[in-house]
Amino acid sequence: MTNHSSIRLRPAVPADAAAIRDIVRAAYAKWVPVIGREPLPMRADYDKAVAEHPFDLAVEDDRIVGMIETVLAEDHLWIENVCVAPQAQGRGIGRLLLELAERKAIEGGRAELRLLANGAFEANVSLYKRQGYIVDREEPFMGGMTVYMSKKLAGSTAV
Numbered sequence: 001m002t003n004h005s006s007i008r009l010r011p012a013v014p015a016d017a018a019a020i021r022d023i024v025r026a027a028y029a030k031w032v033p034v035i036g037r038e039p040l041p042m043r044a045d046y047d048k049a050v051a052e053h054p055f056d057l058a059v060e061d062d063r064i065v066g067m068i069e070t071v072l073a074e075d076h077l078w079i080e081n082v083c084v085a086p087q088a089q090g091r092g093i094g095r096l097l098l099e100l101a102e103r104k105a106i107e108g109g110r111a112e113l114r115l116l117a118n119g120a121f122e123a124n125v126s127l128y129k130r131q132g133y134i135v136d137r138e139e140p141f142m143g144g145m146t147v148y149m150s151k152k153l154a155g156s157t158a159v
Helices: 014-035 046-052 093-107 122-130
Strands: 008-011 055-060 063-072 077-084 112-118 134-141 144-152
Touching: 008 093, 014 046, 014 055, 014 063, 014 077, 055 093, 063 093, 077 093, 093 112, 093 122, 112 122, 122 134, 122 144
Parallel strands: 077 112
Antiparallel strands: 008 055, 055 063, 063 077, 112 144, 134 144
């Protein structure tokens, strides 16, 4: 079992935008040769995104090792982005961030989480499936396939 005692979660502040951009670029860099271009999260304006959406950070020894960006939609919690620094991958930090999203959905009165992934990112799609997400649909996008996924929260009283 993974020990998360050294990881703490905290909301991001505007001053974290540059560190968030850096971790996103590092985490997604391995996918550039797979799809032949930078994934869209690598091109995002994180100063703007941090000002507009909630981000939660996984921090270890005062270093950001993971992040999740969520948006509370009318009938679900949208996961815009989740990633873990390459050197911290494989330790359960992604699962910890997804569990945080579930708590946020329940606190927000939402019974469902939704996200999308690039179909070429098989490890990511597999992680989401292991966490209980199902594939709702797939659509062609920029020469690849976008996989739309969702997870219903069991026992939620959200409407």
